Amino acid sequence: MPELPEVETVRRGLEPVMTGARILQADVRRPDLRWAFPERMAERLTGADVLRLRRRSKYILADLSTGESLLVHLGMSGRMLVSGAMLGQFVQNHPAPAKHDHVVLDMDGGARVTFNDARRFGMMDLLPTATAEQHPLLAGIGPEPFGNDFNEEWLIQRFKGRKTPVKSALLDQKIVAGLGNIYVAEVLFRAGLRPDRLAGDLTEAQTAALVPLIRQVLDEAILAGGSSLRDYRQSDGELGYFQHAFRVYGREGQPCPTPGCTGHVERIVQSGRSSFYCPQCQR
DNA sequence: ATCTCCCCCTGTGAGC
DNA sequence: TGCTCACAGGGGGAGA
Numbered sequence: 001m002p003e004l005p006e007v008e009t010v011r012r013g014l015e016p017v018m019t020g021a022r023i024l025q026a027d028v029r030r031p032d033l034r035w036a037f038p039e040r041m042a043e044r045l046t047g048a049d050v051l052r053l054r055r056r057s058k059y060i061l062a063d064l065s066t067g068e069s070l071l072v073h074l075g076m077s078g079r080m081l082v083s084g085a086m087l088g089q090f091v092q093n094h095p096a097p098a099k100h101d102h103v104v105l106d107m108d109g110g111a112r113v114t115f116n117d118a119r120r121f122g123m124m125d126l127l128p129t130a131t132a133e134q135h136p137l138l139a140g141i142g143p144e145p146f147g148n149d150f151n152e153e154w155l156i157q158r159f160k161g162r163k164t165p166v167k168s169a170l171l172d173q174k175i176v177a178g179l180g181n182i183y184v185a186e187v188l189f190r191a192g193l194r195p196d197r198l199a200g201d202l203t204e205a206q207t208a209a210l211v212p213l214i215r216q217v218l219d220e221a222i223l224a225g226g227s228s229l230r231d232y233r234q235s236d237g238e239l240g241y242f243q244h245a246f247r248v249y250g251r252e253g254q255p256c257p258t259p260g261c262t263g264h265v266e267r268i269v270q271s272g273r274s275s276f277y278c279p280q281c282q283r
Numbered sequence: 284a285t286c287t288c289c290c291c292c293t294g295t296g297a298g299c
Numbered sequence: 300t301g302c303t304c305a306c307a308g309g310g311g312g313a314g315a
Binding site for chain 1: 307
């Protein structure tokens with residue numbers, strides 16, 4: 001799925017057409033995604049003003065004037081596409097709903113926001129804004145990587161004694177929010193750490209060094225508009241381009257990009273998911 | 284408490 | 300061209 005940079009890019013794309021705008025009509029075109037939609041979702045959305053669009057980890061929250069927030073997760077293949085926006089003004093003729101267009105929001109500015117998700121691993125829910133952080137899906141999530149709560153001390157403490165591979169530890173959303181399979185690979189490459197090293201075996205210096213690298217990789221990816229592989233699109237349909245900056249992800253067999261290194265990128269499977277790394281640079 | 288595995292679902296690309 | 304198969308960015312939950 002969209003990892004943190006892709007979700008943040010989507011949020012930024014939605015902001016101009018959703019924040020401060022009213023949902024004139026919500027069309028919920030099937031009963032569920034990964035789970036059933038909440039009761040009467042279309043009625044509860046229709047007529048609400050969007051006060052704010054937030055991101056928490058890989059979730060987007062739209063705080064509404066009704067006191068509820070719409071919680072959205074894009075799963076692996078979810079997209080939020082904006083139509084009707086053209087040269088700064090909106091046109092009213094939207095394309096007919098396409099395959100896998102599951103939820104359609106018509107905004108009072110004339111824009112239409114369409115949630116499309118082929119694999120339906122995404123989810124949507126409505127929850128009271130005041131207690132949003134206590135939602136079961138949000139309550140256990142760890143610190144945001146750009147926040148003050150995520151720091152060297154925290155990561156050292158969380159890694160201590162862990163027998164899980166560092167790759168799995170960084171994917172653990174309780175330790176740090178927002179990383180997924182791609183960006184973990186890129187972080188570990190920059191850190192010079194093999195993905196199968198055990199988190200608890202790293203020195204404190206090695207663990208601490210991950211903190212700025214995580215921020216660096218995510219920051220660069222957000223600036224690039226995220227990474228476009230199979231499914232991901234920005235809300236305007238444009239492609240992100242960070243995938244061209246991948247140093248190891250998806251590059252099995254290709255030369256290691258480190259100057260002077262003669263190694264080639266290898267792929268291993270950990271917990272059923274691919275990991276990519278340079279066996280010479282990453283130890 | 285931690286960790287691994289399986290599963291949800293559809294689309295796509297590689298290999299034949 | 301067409302078929303089959305492996306694999307894909309997440310993450311909850313079962314079971315070891």
